[in-house]
Amino acid sequence: MKSVAFDEIDDLNTAVYSFPAIRGIQAGREYYSAMVQLKLIPAIFRFNESEVPVQFRSQRVINRARIPEIARYIINNPNDYIFSSIAASISEAPVKFIPADPDNPNSKVGKIVFPMDARVLINDGQHRRAAIEEALKERPELGNETLSVVFFVDAGLQRSQQMFSDLNRHAIRPTKSISILYDARDEFAQSIRVIADSIPLFKDLTELEKTTISNRSRKMFTLSSIYQATAALLGKTEKSKKITKDDEKLASEYWSVVAENIPDWQLLIRRDVSASSLRNDFVHAHGIALHSLGILGHALVSEYPNNWREQLTGLHQIDWSRSNPDWEGRAMNNGRISKSQMNLALTSNYLKLKMNVPLSQDEEENEIKFMNVMKGRAL
Structure with missing residues (x-):
């Protein structure tokens, strides 16, 4: 990239972008944190790299399947959505920082100016950019709101590729459990938190942050496993998780009755046995059993709507x-212990067969395949 002095931009006969910004230093290089109106985001980041060979791109190809969900998040939460900054590189164009105080050229507060025809590549945030574009089609009034953009002055393709790698190298998604714990919008998550805090089986025995439990932990189940198991019990899907008071009542009653019919769980509730010892010796102390019991519960309630409680005595x-x-x-x-989808399906099949609950056609097919495999191993 040709080096261009900041003051050369004054000599350019071209339209420019100008944003309030704060100047900073990272790794000896200047960068600028600017406030950019949402309606300008699609225009600034308009370069599409999807047709460029991967070795000549600075980003991964955008996953279009993610866009509607992120856009819907903005549209459905216009008063409390939140986005982290977009990181971008300005390449092959002069960039000028104008201090707010003309008498203090070292001021960190001012504005950043660069030509509108500059190539601006996203190093982190391409899905946010695409979702904003989609959301503005339905809610154009959001266009005057702002998003922080961290602009770097690009030193070439290799530097941009390294920036993408560095920005994503240490990115860790929060665990499913802690996401459920902190999610105030998901009504289903709110109900799961209430259930986990009110039923003796779960109260004080639920791991709220992690999705796995260490061998010596005194916790029995993770919040995410309770969430998944209850969703299976109530027949909820990712796209349809509206929960009613009747659903909440059924879930609370079901898990309480299940606990009454597993003697080891009663020992745990009374603190006569530790969760760690149950994990070492029993399948029912693992998430796959809880999830399978949720699947069983959905079938039981459908098959025996008036006496499913009595049917659960078969768990003994x-x-x-x-x-x-x-x-x-x-x-x-x-x-x-394994919780693959097939292991989960076969475990729930086992419970249904033991409890005289009919299998669906798909479940029967899985069972036949499993039995054939086991017969083959026995030969």
């Missing part, structure tokens, strides 16, 4: 010990 017949060979290939693979 199940040998939950990990030494029970029936769990191999279902809840366990080679002696280790």
